[in-house]
Amino acid sequence: MRGAAKLREMIKTGRTIVSPGVYEGLGARVCLQNGFDTLYMTGAGTAIGQLGMPDLGLTTADDMVRNAAMLAGLNRDVPVIADADTGFGGPVMVERTVERYILAGVAALHLEDQVMQKRCGHLGGKELVDEATFLARIRAAVAARERTGGDIVIIARTDALQSLGFDAAIHRLKLAVEAGADMCFLEGMTSKEQMAESVKQLAPTPCMLNMVNGGVTPLVDAKEAQAMGYALVIWPIFALMAAFNAYEKAAQELKSTGFLADMKDSPGGPVRGGVREVFELCGMSKCVEFDMQMGGATYAKGGP
Known part of the structure; x- marks a missing residue:
């Protein structure tokens, strides 16, 4: 349904x-x-x-x-x-x-x-x-x-x-x-x-x-x-x-310092981070697996 x-x-x-x-x-x-x-x-x-x-x-x-x-x-x-x-x-x-x-x-x-x-x-x-x-x-x-x-x-x-x-x-x-x-x-x-x-x-x-x-x-x-x-x-x-405030904080830091501190060293302790985790949320592994199942070789040479 x-x-x-x-x-x-x-x-x-x-x-x-x-x-x-x-x-x-x-x-x-x-x-x-x-x-x-x-x-x-x-x-x-x-x-x-x-x-x-x-x-x-x-x-x-x-x-x-x-x-x-x-x-x-x-x-x-x-x-x-x-x-x-x-x-x-x-x-x-x-x-x-x-x-x-x-x-x-x-x-x-x-x-x-x-x-x-x-x-x-x-x-x-x-x-x-x-x-x-x-x-x-x-x-x-x-x-x-x-x-x-x-x-x-x-x-x-x-x-x-x-x-x-x-x-x-x-x-x-x-x-x-x-x-x-x-x-x-x-x-x-x-x-x-x-x-x-x-x-x-x-x-x-x-x-x-x-x-x-x-x-x-x-x-x-x-x-x-x-x-x-x-x-x-x-x-x-x-x-x-929450999204607005996160953008604002990161934008101000990047603009003022030219750098973004490692999120894992933030005062609040370790946090989730890294683009790969976002890719996984959006289905990266499923895409790779599907490609392989269908006989594709898109990611065969060291993709994701």
């Missing part, structure tokens, strides 16, 4: 799924090595990690599909849930975007009701499309799924809470479910009361919770999210600041 089918079975168990946000191959490999049974491709992380740009609607469909396909291809047995922003256009473009995600092996995607020039859900000043436009996006996604014979999980996201209020946001999500969405995602909640109430209001449709470090939504652990009834919890930038 792979991808969407596996994710659907996981949701049926009633266990809250915790999915780490990834946006490049190394981070995804680390999460897979640590036993996560799903991955979440973050749109913000894709903008930052792949383009070096802020999450202000600057990524294209090509940027997102390319990254999603790479992540989904690392391990086809681990479902990838992916941000699909607004779908990148009208219904025809949304259908094409969803079809491309399906062909890439993505298990689930979420579509939102912001205008095309969208922004991170935890920033202010978000602008929305009207209900009809939002629902057209959801229907187009459903049509793409039906036409391709896929079973990708369609998650309806609304950012209406900020400008229209809680009741209007819940109403939009209920309409999206009627249009064929499988799961609901209310973005930008500002209290635990809203978090718990939204699950009750949208039952029996499963709900997704977004945990953003430094965002507007209170952070809760998996146990509390389970008690609230959430099917899926994503942590889109859970390691982003």
Whole structure:
């Protein structure tokens, strides 16, 4: 069982799924090595990690599909849930975007009701499309799924809470479910009361919770999210600041000294290090073994 089918079975168990946000191959490999049974491709992380740009609607469909396909291809047995922003256009473009995600092996995607020039859900000043436009996006996604014979999980996201209020946001999500969405995602909640109430209001449709470090939504652990009834919890930038700080520290040292001290002699004691270990994480030995099994000689003369 792979991808969407596996994710659907996981949701049926009633266990809250915790999915780490990834946006490049190394981070995804680390999460897979640590036993996560799903991955979440973050749109913000894709903008930052792949383009070096802020999450202000600057990524294209090509940027997102390319990254999603790479992540989904690392391990086809681990479902990838992916941000699909607004779908990148009208219904025809949304259908094409969803079809491309399906062909890439993505298990689930979420579509939102912001205008095309969208922004991170935890920033202010978000602008929305009207209900009809939002629902057209959801229907187009459903049509793409039906036409391709896929079973990708369609998650309806609304950012209406900020400008229209809680009741209007819940109403939009209920309409999206009627249009064929499988799961609901209310973005930008500002209290635990809203978090718990939204699950009750949208039952029996499963709900997704977004945990953003430094965002507007209170952070809760998996146990509390389970008690609230959430099917899926994503942590889109859970390691982003750690990566930023590591880059910053190493860059400052290299710039100021022209050298990087041996990590094994660091004040904290021996640490993991060496490029070979990273190569192994990314499958070096498996590549060599496969080459030999197939009768190749690519690495016969002292390769890895």
